[in-house]
Amino acid sequence: MKIRNFSIIAHIDHGKSTLADRLMQETRAVDARKQKDQLLDSMELERERGITIKAAAVTVPWVHEDEHYQLNFIDTPGHVDFTYEVSRALTACEGAVLVVDAAQGIQAQTVANAYLAVENDLELIPVINKIDLPAADPDRVAMEIEQVFGLPAEDCILVSAKTGQGIKELLNAICERFPDPPEPKTDKLRALIFDSHYDDYRGVVVSTRIFDGKLELGQKILMMGTGRHWTVTDLGKNTPFPVQVKSLETNEAGWMVASIKTLGDVRVGDTVTVMHDPAPDPLPGYEEPNQMVFCDFYPSSSGDGGKKSDFETLREAIEKLHLNDASFTYEAQHSEALGFGFRCGFLGLLHMDIVQERLEREGNVEIVQTAPTVSYMIDLRDGTSVEIQNPADLPDPSKIEGIREPIVKLEMICPNENIGDLMKLCDGRRGIFKGQQFLSETRQILDFELPLAEIIYDFYDKLKSITRGYGTMDYEIIGYRKDNLVKVSIMVNGEPVEALSLICHRFTAEVRSRAILKKLRKQIDRHQFEIALQAAIGGKIIARESVKALRKNVTAKCYGGDITRKRKLLEKQKAGKQRMKTIGSVNIPQEAFMAVLEQE
Helix, strand or coil: CCEEEEEECCCCCCHHHHHHHHHHHHHCCCCCCCCCCCCCCCCCCHHHHHHCCCEEEEEEEEEEECEEEEEEEEECCCCCHHHHHHHHHCCCEEEEEEECCCEECHHHHHHHHHHHHHHHHCCEEEEEECCCCCCCCCCHHHHHHHHHHHHHHHEEECCCCCCEEEEHHHHHHHHHHHHCCCCCCCCEEEEEEEEEEEECCCEEEEEEEEEEEEEECEECCCCCCCEEECCCCCEECCCCCCCEEEEECCCCCCEEECCCHHHHHHCCCCCEEECCCCCCCCCCCCCCCCCCCCEEECCEEEEEECCHHHHHHHHHHHHHHHHCCCEEEEEEEEEECEEEEEEEEECCCHHHHHHHHHHHHCCCCEECCCCCCCEEEEEECCCCCEECHHHHHCCCCHHHEEEEEEEEEEEEEEEEEHCCCCCHHHHHCCCCEEEEECCCEEEEEEEEEEEEHHHHHCCHHHHHHHHCCCCEEEEEEEEEEEEEEEEEEECEEEEEEEHCEEEEEEHHHHHHHHHCCCCCCCCHHCCCHHHHHEECCEEEEEEEECCCCCCCCCCCCCCCCHHHHHHHHHHHHHHHHHHHHHCCCCCHHHHHHHHCCCCC
């Protein structure tokens, strides 16, 4: 039996999951009774949003020219925030099916995923999907594919995943064009862990691809990265429903259970080998992803971090989710305002949003989330550099030589008529124009360099509204650059509140400070004395708002007599308010912190 290992890659919403459905239907892996749309998108959140979040691996049979084939394929996500899922999937494959929408043509993530496959030395089969649409123009899209990727237009396979047209031709092309898996380099077992998840009854379920040797039921295995050893209690494949097997042969993919209860004992990218006869070298594994966006998660209970059990529930939920999604990081954090929580790093804003929803649903915990920030490199006067993700961690200003912020290379694909508006948008976000390239008669590719901090808030929404939904973007971090960045401290009644401090460009510091102070003024209750809310850069105040004092009508008892009687009472009240202000403390409610820390 011949084996073909491949991934399905595309831009978001170009029909990868529907194509996977048709492949399973055509190969009789799923009967009509169990068939449903987007079968591999098993997560409730995926079905609600209509996007793929987790890569799903499936094994199906196919007969081509009287020869039996085992097709192991992985349906991958299409959004830029889940590129790490795609890169992990491609490492376990020899080929990739590149899906392009016949109406929309090549989009930003199509280009990014195709280059990712080329970097992994994978064979590409271009597939033009949705040819049944009235607006479909497969000839134009085929010429775009030839122009951008250099793949001959006549090699493109025309498919309609909705009607099933072209699916047989695609399956035959997969058998013919994709290469055989590489020969094993050693007779000893080497299996790559490319995914894992936690099951309450069986412990950690590990998804693995066998590169060398054979994995059998009852074997004593060793994780080469962690040094822990286990006994295999269950083996199987997803076809797409779990089916138990007694062994996994070289170049096959499947899942393994070994009664692993401790979450830290499994690492994605680790190599599995036999304990008594281990392989000499582990497999290369994966590069660690670069987190781009950071925010804090706290239990939502009131009080100082809530009950201890709330924090522990959040910790357990994060540990279980990290096993399933290794691309986000977390570390314990304490805030004066919100108590104990976790500082988490994500690949992007959608990734952050999805992680929060999965924690609340799968971990059954309510979360308070702070506004997203990016990491900064601080150059010190002694010649060293430190990286910070939180403005509160900024060193003493007298020791700082300069602050560098992360810069991204941004690639936008947009209609010709929107180019001027997009250039204006990028200029307003401190962007540097790098070039443009013609994709077709109606669309172009724009290249810009922008600070990451300028695109993590609302840049994508603005791009979509300017281009009426036709524009797409893809970005990658290219380094850190020095700029006129400052730390803005927020002071309440003369006392700095570190939880509200921020790092921004000096040019936008005043506008952002005023917005924060106005929000804060509405949230803080009036006290018996006036409260000054100030924003400062170093010792210079750049913005101020005031919360007026509560005043009792002390002149109510004066029915007659001279005005000096009233003045005397008012002066006496004024002196009391001044004395109260010097010794009084301001109670800032948690809602005030949340109102400010949420996205401005």
